[in-house]
Amino acid sequence: MEIKTIDILSASETQLQEMSKKYLLSLNLEEMLVVQKYFKDLGKNPTDVEIETIAQTWSEHCKHKTLTSSIDFNYTKIGGKPQKKLYKNLLKDTIFKITKELNKKWCISVFQDNAGVIEFDDKDAVAFKVETHNHPSAIEPYGGAGTGIGGVIRDILGVGLGAKPIMNTDIFCFGPDNYPQEKVPKGVLHPKRVFKGVVSGVRDYGNRMGIPTSNGTILFDEGYIHNPLVYCGTVGMLPKDKAFKKVLPGDIILAVGGKTGRDGIHGATFSSLSLDENVSSTVVQIGNPIVEKKVLDTMLIARDKNLYNAVTDCGAGGFSSAIGELAIFSNGAKVHLEKAPLKYKGLQPWEIWISEAQERMVFAVPKNNLEEILKIFTDEDVEATVLGEFTNTGKLEVFYDSKIVCSLDMKFLHDGIPKRHKSAVWNEKKSAVKKIKSKNLTNRLKEILSSLNVCSKEWVIRQYDHEVQAQTVIKPLVGVKNDGPSDAAVLKPLPDSDKGIVVSNGVNLYGKKDAYSMAVSAIDEALRNLVAVGGNLKKTALLDNFCWGALDTPEQLGEIVMTCEACYDMGKVFETPFISGKDSLNNKYKLGSKTVSIPPTLLISAISVIDDIKKCITMDLKKSGNPVYIVGLTKDEVLPRVDFENAKKQMTALQEAIEQKTVDSCHDCSDGGIAVSCSEMCFSGGLGMEINLKNVPAENIKSDEAILFSESNSRFIVEVRKEKEKDFNRILQGANFAKIGQVVKNKKFIVNGLRKKSVIDSDISELKNSWQKTLGNYD
Amino acid sequence: MNKTKVIVLRTAGTNCDIETANGFKLAGADPEIVHINKFLRNEKSFSDYKILAVPGGFSYGDDISAGKVFANKLKYKLKNEIMEFTKNGKLIIGICNGFQILVKSGFFPFIENKQSVTLTNNDSGKFECRWVYLKTMKGIANKIWTKGLPDVIQLPIAHGEGKFVCEKDTLKKIKQNSQIVFKYVDEKGKSSGFPYNPNGSVEDIVGITNPEGNIFGLMPHPERFVVKQQYPLWTKDKNVEPFGLMILKNAVDYAKSNL
Structure with missing residues (x-):
């Protein structure tokens, strides 16, 4: 050494x-x-160990330096005067702030542990975390995505005293899969290869872990060619009284699970750099899901016997971060690196210390319990090794063969990082109204249905086991042929209770032009999807995942500030607290002297606890003769905003209408607007629909095309149960809504325009074919 | 309380153990999830139980091939105990990975030294998760597992290696003995190819028993359909019976009255 x-x-x-x-x-x-x-x-x-420890602990990945910096913000709204705002800490003054203001009693642990935790029932809690694994997936899609899933699962294992993972959610952003190969720059993998590799990686890790992947989305855009985005999320269940950890001086540091190797060295710091053609793949970890499954099986036994005081996962920064963070509780630790089990010989102490080799967890175990906990692990062939002990000396001390290789002041290590101060600027721009003119609206609809961002993702979904654990009661594919696009997933996690968990997401491309629009729309979409299946807005929490490119100019930072402001605004309106989040900045690629960035992309994941899964609904049409309604106002807009008050009124009323069983099916309007939403409901249910655009509540719209394809927020198409139509009307009173047509027996989708009859007239099988063909036979 | 005792046998990579145990509990049994190491160390004995369930998952990562390592443990380390168990007419059900394990263990569907049946890579070349229609066959399983089931039922599958393959002679023997339990069909009960037959199984074979009928292996997951809301069309079709529970209940009822 x-x-x-x-x-x-x-x-x-x-x-x-x-x-x-x-x-x-x-x-x-x-x-x-x-x-x-x-x-x-x-x-x-x-020493090298000391400098590496500081770099890992202070990395953007671990410390979120940009989002927590103080910011001088200058902004101008359209028609307004320039204004100033000072943030002491951007996150604390926006996203954390709304959670604090809302002060929901059912929020158990927010923004402090490896995941956010909310109440499920008297005894249990739900944990939710979404991570990104973008840089690794760009270099090595299969391994990068697999270890992304593996990593977020460990976040759930490492929240409180450990939660049991019950669901995965995966959201990807790729370059267009048909992008010409000759235009792909040197060192960049073709989007199709990234797509296939990522899907296989998620499949092989998630399926082997026995966790259903029941929710997700894929966005395609040229902005993601150089830097694909891979968001991996996991939901877990844990007893309410096991939501917090502590570490006492004298507790043993026990490393459990995988061995340490040279894979994943510098992952945390590497993720803070631009990619270029010279990046080596040793920064990507190598995953083994069965090792992680064994850790999961055994640690839950140990948890339920109360054998340890704390647990956390080895993620970015490896042991240095895991032990370093747990050591904050006791105020110090002594570590003996030579004891760490290695995959092979030859690792230098600093490499052992910061390696991000997978499937490793660190426990704080009271000395008296050591024997018993070791037996639980060894009984099932899980490697568990004592690495040292937690202390209260105020020092992080690392030894190798009794020689001290690192001695750092805990206070300096965790609080010594200088605060960043930045300035940001935002000038609101008027969004130009996009005028598309199509002669044949049926053809236009088919084009949209077969576009990459709308088309069926069945090819992907089928490869994920979305049923394992037998809790998925609203599945990702629904309808008479089990192939329609579900708005959200619903789990029934306890065999003897009808309580459920709803999970949905929202993500879009509006960030290319207007970050505020992107953020309010992402939140609106996540909430829409959740309400559409029967979610409960009164018990809904949000997760924010920021993916950004370059952040060198005040204008670029201004976009992040407006995104945070949007989160605050929407959280306030819907009373939905944020419970966890993550940022991945620097998603940029150096092409010679040029740097290409991704479009600013905010993923919002929503989770809701509901009392009775039996009241949930799906999006496929159920019965001919049922009236069809639209909820929400349709506007002629390119960068949709949210009309806060009306949006809240609409969603709350619709939630009530679904709860009162007046609705047979419901689907949100998103990409492709009313036309796509109605088409999907038709071909998923195997029934036709006839609607009249004259009856659609709209603002300043005079063309059929604009009404049909507008992507205004906060809208739903609702199939109302005929016998309950009066009740539905009563419940929706005061919200924007109108009857626009009915479900018909003949398998046709017919749209009557403002001036002409049947501006769209198509067999639903043709629409379905358009929707399915793009990624239908992908292999 | 004298409930039927069921072992749900798990190991590294098993992942359907909890829902399998839940299914058996709903079926009126007293299931216990036990790690195979406990049997290997003689801390547990098969003789205390009446039903052995080998649940789904990726045992030992499906290294070598699906279920192979687990099967070798049964074959080389626990053979006598298992033989004793089945000789007494006790029941074994292998679900998905459990089915893959059984066919590689040397005692299923026939007690012989060679492996006569296998489950190989799906024709589609990838993992498939979907609900399928199964035709209940007339055969030896009617006495135990499929008693009272309708002609066509639905269950979900989720596997990458589920294509049933065997030699002609073996197939002949299996048919002569009426060992075929279910066949993949379409909603009308007809053989229809992919995706109705999701893996390309020979003659649409879904699952089989041994000649005596007390050992049953199948690719679909009965434990994933034990309550109505697990059925994908429950929001439309309110009158469906949880067919998976019926299968497990049949086993428990049989054990109760015969073992």
Whole structure:
């Protein structure tokens, strides 16, 4: 073994910056200077282990430096005067703030652990976390996506005293799968290869873990060619009284699960850099789901016997972060790295310490319980190794063969990072109304149905086991042939209770033009999807996942600020707290002297706890003769906003109408608007529909085309149970809604226009064919 | 209380153990999920139970081939105990990975040293998760597992290696003995090819028993259809019976009155 000392004491500012680059530390000059000062005060140079520990702990990945920085914000709304706002800490002043203001009693643990935790019933709680694994998936799609899933599952295993994963959700953004190969730059994988690799990776890891993948979405856009996005989410259940951890001085540090290897070195700091053609794939971890499954099986036995005080996962930064974070509870730790089981010989101490090798968890175990917990692990062939103990010395001390290789002040390590200060600018732009003119609206509808972002994703969904654990009661594919697009997934997690969990998501491409529009629309969509199947807005929590490209200019930062503001605004209107989030910045690619960035992309995941899954509904038409209604106002807009008050009124009323069993099927209007939504309801249910555009409540619209394809937010198509039509009308009173047609027996979708009859007239089988053919036979 | 004791046998990579146990509980039994190591270390004995369920999952990662490592453990380490168990007419059900394990264990569908049946890669070349229609065949299983089931039932499948394949002679023997339990069909009960037959199984074979009928292996998951709301069309079609529960209940009832 070899311990290097880094000569930081004598380094000039330029040398400090070079040092950060050379060792992949991803620290800026200001941070390097603080590190230099710390060691100057100590009068010694840092070891490689020490400098790596600081870099991991201070990485953007672990510390969210940008989103927590203080920001001077200058903004101008259309027709308004320039205004100023100062954020002391952007996240605290927006997203955390609304959660705090709402102060929901059913929120158990928010923004403090590996996942957000809300109440399920008197005894149980639900944990939810969504992560991204973008950089690794760009380089090695199969391994990157698999370990992305593996990682977020470990977040759930590592929340509180450990939750049992019950569902996965996966959202991907790729370049168009038919993008010409010759235009793909050197070093970049073709979008199709990324797509297939990612899907296989998620399939093989998720299926092997026995966790149903029951929700997800895929966005295709040229903006994601160089940097695909892979969001992986996991929902877990845990007893309410096991939602918090503690660590006492003297507790044993027990590493459990996989061995440590050289895979995934510098993952945390690498994710803070731009990709280019020279990135090596050793930064990507190698996954083994069965090892993780064994850890899951055994740790839940140990949890239920109360054998440990704390657990966390080894994610970004490996042991250094996992042990470092748990050590905050006791205020110190002593670690003996030579004890860590290795995949092969030859790792340097700093590599063992920061390797992100997969399937590893760290436990804090009271000495008296050690024997019993070790037996549980060894009984099922799970490797468990004592690495040291937690202390209260205020120091993180790391040894290798009794030689000290790292001794850092806990306070400096966790609080020493200098706060960033930035300025941001936003000038609201008027959105130009897009005028499309199509002669044949039936053909236009078919084109939209077969476009990549609307078409059936059955090819992907079928490869995921969405039924394992036997809890999925509203499935990702619904309808008479089990192939229609469900709005959200519903789980019934306890065999002896009808309580349920609804999970949905919202994500869109509006970030290319207007971040605020993107964010309110993503939240609106997630909530729409949730309400459409019978979710409960009164007990709904949100997760935010920011994926951004370059953040070098005040304008780019301004987009993030407006996204945070949108989260605050929507949270306030719908009274939906945020419980967890994550940001992945630097999704950019260096092409020679040029840097390409992804479009700003916010994923919103929503989770709701409902009292009776038997009241849930699906989106496929049920019965001819039933009246069809629209809820919400249709506007001529390209970058849709949310009319807060009306949106809330509409969704709350619709929720009530579904609860009162007046609705037979319901589908939200999103990509492709009313036309796509109605078509999907028809061919999923195997029934026809006739609607009249004259009856659609609309604002400033004079063309059939605009009404049919407008993507205004907060709208639903609702098939009302005929016998309950009066009740439905009573419940919706005061909201924007209208009857627009009825379900018909003949298998046709007919739209009567503002001036002409049947502007669309198509067999539903033709519409279905258009929708299914794009990715239908993908292999 | 004298409920039928069921072992749900699990190991590294098993992942349908909990719902299988829940299914048996709903069927009126007293299931216990036990790790195979407990049998290997003689901490548990098969003789205390009447039904053995080998649930789905990816045992030992399906390394080598699906179910192979688990099957070898049964074959080389627990053979005598299993033989004793089945000789007494006790019931074994292998579901999905459990079915794959059984056919590689040397005692199913026939007690012989070679493997005569296998479940190989789906014709589609990939993992498939979907609900399928099954035709209940007339045969030895009617006495136990499929008693009272309608002509066509529905259950979900979720597997990458579920294509039933065997040699001509074996198939002949299986047919002569009426060992075929279900066949993949369309909603009308007719053989219809992919996706109705989701994996390309020879003669649409879904599951079989041994000649005596007390060992049953199948690819679909009865434990995933034990309450109405697991059925994909429950929001439309309110009168469906949970067919999976009927199968498990048949086993429990049989064990209660015969074992």
